[in-house]
Amino acid sequence: MKLLSQVFAISVVSLRTIPQRMGSSAAAAFGISGVVAVMVGVLSIGEGFRQTMTTSGSDDSVLVMRSGADSEMTSGLSLDETRVIADSPMIISLAEQKAVSAELFVIVNLPKRGTGTDANVPLRGVQDGSVSVRPGFELVSGRLFEPGRNEVIVGAGAAREFSSLNLGDSFSIGQNDWEVVGIFTSGGGVAESEIWTDASILQSAYRRGSGFQSVRLRLSDGEEATFQAFKDSLTSDPRLNVKVIRQSEYYSEQSALVTNLITVLGGLIAFLMGLGATFGALNTMYSSVSNRTLEIATLRALGFGAAPVVVSVLVESLVLSLVGGAIGGGFAYFAFDGFQTATMNWQSFSQVTFAFNVTLGLLVQGVVYATLIGLVGGCFPAWRAARLPISVALRAA
Amino acid sequence: MSENNSGTVSLRAVCKNFRRGSEEIQVLHTLDFEVQAGEFVALMGPSGSGKSTLLNLIGGLDRPSSGTVEVSGEPIDRLSDSRLAGWRARHIGFVFQFYNLMPTLSADRNIDLPLLLTPLSKAQRREHVSTALSVVGMEHRAKHYPRQLSGGEQQRIGIARAIVTDPSLLLCDEPTGDLDRKSGDDILELLSALNREQGKTIIMVTHDPHAAAKASRVIYLNKGQLSTEPEE
Numbered sequence: 001m002k003l004l005s006q007v008f009a010i011s012v013v014s015l016r017t018i019p020q021r022m023g024s025s026a027a028a029a030f031g032i033s034g035v036v037a038v039m040v041g042v043l044s045i046g047e048g049f050r051q052t053m054t055t056s057g058s059d060d061s062v063l064v065m066r067s068g069a070d071s072e073m074t075s076g077l078s079l080d081e082t083r084v085i086a087d088s089p090m091i092i093s094l095a096e097q098k099a100v101s102a103e104l105f106v107i108v109n110l111p112k113r114g115t116g117t118d119a120n121v122p123l124r125g126v127q128d129g130s131v132s133v134r135p136g137f138e139l140v141s142g143r144l145f146e147p148g149r150n151e152v153i154v155g156a157g158a159a160r161e162f163s164s165l166n167l168g169d170s171f172s173i174g175q176n177d178w179e180v181v182g183i184f185t186s187g188g189g190v191a192e193s194e195i196w197t198d199a200s201i202l203q204s205a206y207r208r209g210s211g212f213q214s215v216r217l218r219l220s221d222g223e224e225a226t227f228q229a230f231k232d233s234l235t236s237d238p239r240l241n242v243k244v245i246r247q248s249e250y251y252s253e254q255s256a257l258v259t260n261l262i263t264v265l266g267g268l269i270a271f272l273m274g275l276g277a278t279f280g281a282l283n284t285m286y287s288s289v290s291n292r293t294l295e296i297a298t299l300r301a302l303g304f305g306a307a308p309v310v311v312s313v314l315v316e317s318l319v320l321s322l323v324g325g326a327i328g329g330g331f332a333y334f335a336f337d338g339f340q341t342a343t344m345n346w347q348s349f350s351q352v353t354f355a356f357n358v359t360l361g362l363l364v365q366g367v368v369y370a371t372l373i374g375l376v377g378g379c380f381p382a383w384r385a386a387r388l389p390i391s392v393a394l395r396a397a
Numbered sequence: 398m399s400e401n402n403s404g405t406v407s408l409r410a411v412c413k414n415f416r417r418g419s420e421e422i423q424v425l426h427t428l429d430f431e432v433q434a435g436e437f438v439a440l441m442g443p444s445g446s447g448k449s450t451l452l453n454l455i456g457g458l459d460r461p462s463s464g465t466v467e468v469s470g471e472p473i474d475r476l477s478d479s480r481l482a483g484w485r486a487r488h489i490g491f492v493f494q495f496y497n498l499m500p501t502l503s504a505d506r507n508i509d510l511p512l513l514l515t516p517l518s519k520a521q522r523r524e525h526v527s528t529a530l531s532v533v534g535m536e537h538r539a540k541h542y543p544r545q546l547s548g549g550e551q552q553r554i555g556i557a558r559a560i561v562t563d564p565s566l567l568l569c570d571e572p573t574g575d576l577d578r579k580s581g582d583d584i585l586e587l588l589s590a591l592n593r594e595q596g597k598t599i600i601m602v603t604h605d606p607h608a609a610a611k612a613s614r615v616i617y618l619n620k621g622q623l624s625t626e627p628e629e
Contacts, residue, residue, distance in 0.1 A: 013502060016501030294497060295499060302486065302510060303483060305479055305483075390458045391449075391453040394493070
């Protein structure tokens with residue numbers, strides 16, 4: 001307890017001297033806040049992208065593709081295969097309709113609102129069950145497309161990101177004209193970056209015959225046993241050569257490349273900036289120890305041990321870094337959280353719209369990183385303070 | 398350590414060398430020095446004669462290159478750094494030329510600092526601080542910060558901080574060196590009273606013969622050697 005009260009007393013003395021060194025202290029805290037803001041900001045991109053992709057599939061939602069296919073892009077299923085899959089008794093029915101949809105998609109080029117340059121958007125052909133296989137689906141304006149007509153409904157993200165995708169707009173791709181008749185959301189999932197139309201219309205427009213690329217469906221529950229039984233029933237069926245995967249797992253794999261890239265990039269940037277901020281903190285704390293040489297020597301002369309002096313220097317450094325971390329985290333939250341953008345999903349070569357997501361976890365990471373910078377930045381000056389020869393320090397000051 | 402040793406100082410064959418680059422400088426030469434309990438000793442000598450070095454050795458702020466330093470019967474040159482810090486807190490009161498108060502703490506908080514190293518409760522500490530303030534006549538300035546006090550007042554607070562743990566030995570390094578004559582006289586009177594009435598052993602480094610005249614014994618230090626007469 002005595003050691004604690006010593007540490008507390010010396011730390012109070014130390015912290016109260018901060019205003020006397022406001023310039024260098026503010027510079028150190030500001031440097032650290034910049035590091036945390038950039039780190040949290042960059043990682044919130046990855047987090048937002050990951051969340052968009054992973055909220056796209058619940059555990060009872062299943063995707064069936066051709067065996068060996070890594071993505072829908074490289075998959076192909078015949079009409080017969082999709083019928084065999086759709087006939088499975090394990091697929092649930094919602095509102096007297098089986099929750100299954102055989103789908104195909106093509107990538108189309110449309111101009112982006114911000115730049116006017118073309119970017120890839122998935123144009124997905126779906127069947128009647130498409131809505132029931134996506135639990136978060138909600139038509140926010142307009143109506144569903146009518147089967148057999150060149151009508152599309154557009155995900156809210158795609159409508160926001162691309163021009164000519166407003167409700168009532170028409171756009172041309174190749175020989176085909178399409179009319180936007182509805183805007184939908186899907187709980188922030190990847191489907192919001194897509195354009196949907198009737199599968200049979202898309203097949204004929206793109207000369208795909210009767211072929212599909214995937215089948216989406218829902219099982220009665222998300223239990224592993226249910227999924228495994230369904231998977232076994234399809235993979236052991238001699239009429240099929242398919243791969244069965246949970247949608248959540250599929251999108252998690254899809255997001256891995258971009259998320260990992262952003263995380264590594266964000267980590268690298270944060271590391272390099274953190275190095276700079278550490279030197280800033282070191283400089284500040286060396287200057288603090290230097291300015292407080294007389295105080296430290298006096299306290300040592302009075303009988304205070306080296307340990308409380310070391311801790312007091314570390315406490316000052318930590319307080320500065322925590323203030324910096326809090327400012328940086330706060331800035332990142334208010335500046336970046338919810339910021340809408342789009343990036344390429346390299347698995348489907350198309351744009352995915354998503355929002356930066358500054359999570360509590362990222363803020364904690366930022367503060368922990370700031371603390372680390374403060375600890376490293378305070379360590380050497382604290383050591384120096386502890387080793388200060390008292391008689392020399394009293395004379396020099 | 399017996400009680401009757403309390404406040405005694407005994408240095409035997411003490412040498413202190415400093416290294417400056419490759420050169421070894423001998424500051425104190427095989428020095429013997431005794432101070433009895435309750436004495437008020439003034440230590441005089443020209444700048445660089447080793448007065449402060451001698452005071453630092455007695456106060457356990459530095460270690461001799463050779464020889465032994467005993468204070469209150471305890472050979473302090475053999476103590477580890479941490480034990481020495483604890484020993485200083487219990488036995489020594491330091492009074493500095495420039496007061497060395499913590500500028501961000503009020504007078505009473507400054508005086509309270511050495512008490513944090515004792516097992517006293519908060520209430521007991523408050524009582525000790527109050528007593529020390531009354532001894533130096535500064536009760537009315539308890540909540541003032543050093544910048545709000547005159548030099549003489551700051552030195553009084555410095556003395557209160559030095560005596561608050563009731564040490565037997567006060568080491569004063571030019572306590573009046575930064576004060577005008579009137580304030581300096583007040584401080585000297587206060588130190589004399591502490592010596593006279595509370596039996597504190599006081600060793601005071603000073604350049605000022607007027608201050609030294611207040612002591613019961615004056616020792617001169619010149620070129621690392623002690624004498625009872627100033628050098629001609």
